[in-house]
Amino acid sequence: MLAALRIRDFRLLWFARLISLLGSWLLVVAIPAYVLQLTGSLAATGLTLAAEFLPPVLLGPVAGVLADRWDRRKLMIATDVLRALAVALLLLVRDPGDVWLVYLALVAESVGTVLFRPAAQAHTPVVVGTGPALTSANSLNAITDGTVRLVGAPLGGALFGVAGLGALVWIDLATYLMSALAIVMTARLGAADAREEGSSGRFFAQLREGVIFLRTERSAAWLLAVVTVFLAANASLSALLVPFGVRVLGGSMQTGLLMSGLGAGFLVGAPLIRRLVDRMPPAYLLGGALMATGTAFVLLFLSRSLVAALPAAVLIGVVGSAALVTAQTALQRITPNAVLGRVSAVQFTGEALATFLGAIAGPAIAEAVSLDFAAYLACGVTVLSGLMALVLLPRTRVVTAPP
Structure with a gap:
């Protein structure tokens, strides 16, 4: 690594x-x-x-x-x-x-x-x-x-x-x-x-080149769509973690430990995914990681004690970091470097918008219906993003090139 x-x-x-x-x-x-x-x-x-x-x-x-x-x-x-x-x-x-x-x-x-x-x-x-x-x-x-x-x-x-x-x-x-x-x-x-x-060329002509690339290279476009859906659901779930920790797990101290579990899992997941990214097709690796993330969140929100919630939080960090590393590496390999800045900017724009909307939607649904309903709905959307990856992304390894 x-x-x-x-x-x-x-x-x-x-x-x-x-x-x-x-x-x-x-x-x-x-x-x-x-x-x-x-x-x-x-x-x-x-x-x-x-x-x-x-x-x-x-x-x-x-x-x-x-x-x-x-x-x-x-x-x-x-x-x-x-x-x-x-x-x-x-x-x-x-x-x-x-x-x-x-x-x-x-x-x-x-x-x-x-x-x-x-x-x-x-x-x-x-x-x-x-x-x-x-x-x-x-x-x-x-x-x-x-x-x-x-x-x-x-x-x-x-x-x-x-x-x-x-x-x-x-x-x-x-x-x-x-x-x-x-x-x-x-x-x-x-x-x-x-x-x-x-x-x-002119500024807008170059902007159009990036759009044309995403139209012609469907793998990159679908990858951005999958990641955006996932991040919207993830933002909703993240916004619900604090009220869940306070109301269900017992208070701010338990919530802080839950966040630490997520961070610890994130640190473990990045080195574990190192070799898999080079050996497995993006469809299977990203799809599996996203579906595992949604399932781990379900286990977390089903928990009624910190003892049960903490392992689920660590698992979320492991598979969530695997999903993000896989998506970023695949995008960098699929996209020619001449347009990678434009495609990356589309990715970050979608990330910001999805995070903003997800952070609003999760608490709003929780207020209108219930916290559990909002959490499980976002978990379902996360699993759906994994299914999208399985169906839409390349099922062969992405070709790599030397420096």
């Missing part, structure tokens, strides 16, 4: 991802808590989430064209600097009248992330190729994400209580600058290709 770390440029990209992601997650709890502290308003606090979701939904396809049109390495460096400047605005927030600066900072930071993610996803195969090293790279990134999610938010919440928001903002700002420096140290791979793409 560590094969990709033998490649110097990937080590630098991986470090950049790790350090900037950790800085961002330190603020996940701190910013809403600070807004609530300043205003006492739940609505004002909720707008912090909306400010982060808006740019991915509106700018996703545009970001994909830019990732294919411009030098991706320079784009990643520029967006890290943009995000550092954006979070610096938070240092100016002192009283309730300054809260608009929080929303401006979050929107600007999110714009930078929207531009960074497709560029990074498209640049990774340029660095490591699309063979086993790509699977290694995606598995390592999944472990990084799982670890940061497990540690970042609780650590940020604790540091916020001790040191305040200002200290966390300075840490996050520094992590973005460190990420930019790491990317500066990478080789200028793919820069010529990016310049050629940038001068080959």
Whole structure:
């Protein structure tokens, strides 16, 4: 699983991802808590989430064209600097009248992330190729994400209580600058290709090229559809986990342990899936992982004690991480690198929209009918996404290429 770390440029990209992601997650709890502290308003606090979701939904396809049109390495460096400047605005927030600066900072930071993610996803195969090293790279990134999610938010919440928001903002700002420096140290791979793409046609013509690719390469289009359906259901289930933990399992402590179980499973699943991704067709591996995820969620919501719920949570993390690594690797292998930025941006846009709608739908259905009904409905949709993968995705191994 560590094969990709033998490649110097990937080590630098991986470090950049790790350090900037950790800085961002330190603020996940701190910013809403600070807004609530300043205003006492739940609505004002909720707008912090909306400010982060808006740019991915509106700018996703545009970001994909830019990732294919411009030098991706320079784009990643520029967006890290943009995000550092954006979070610096938070240092100016002192009283309730300054809260608009929080929303401006979050929107600007999110714009930078929207531009960074497709560029990074498209640049990774340029660095490591699309063979086993790509699977290694995606598995390592999944472990990084799982670890940061497990540690970042609780650590940020604790540091916020001790040191305040200002200290966390300075840490996050520094992590973005460190990420930019790491990317500066990478080789200028793919820069010529990016310049050629940038001068080959008008912006909207290039946007249309991405759409045409998804029309002609149905495997990529169906893969995006499967992942979007899964993420909508997963967002609903995630939104229901906290009330389930509090009402059924006994309180916030039990809920926190449940979340830790999910994170632990995520860390276990990424290395386990490493070899299977290179040996099994996407239809079988992704379909099986998604159906197992839906089944594990059913077991979780059937539980009436933490002892029964915790193993189900770990299983969800294992098969859920396997599904995400499989989907990402398959998309990178199916899609030509010249349009991978645009296709990745479509993926991230669908992810943001599905997560937003799912997070609203799950609690709304639970309020209208019952928590159990909403949970089992989302579990059924998750299993359905697995059946879609079995029917619609390639049943042969995806061809890989050297770096």
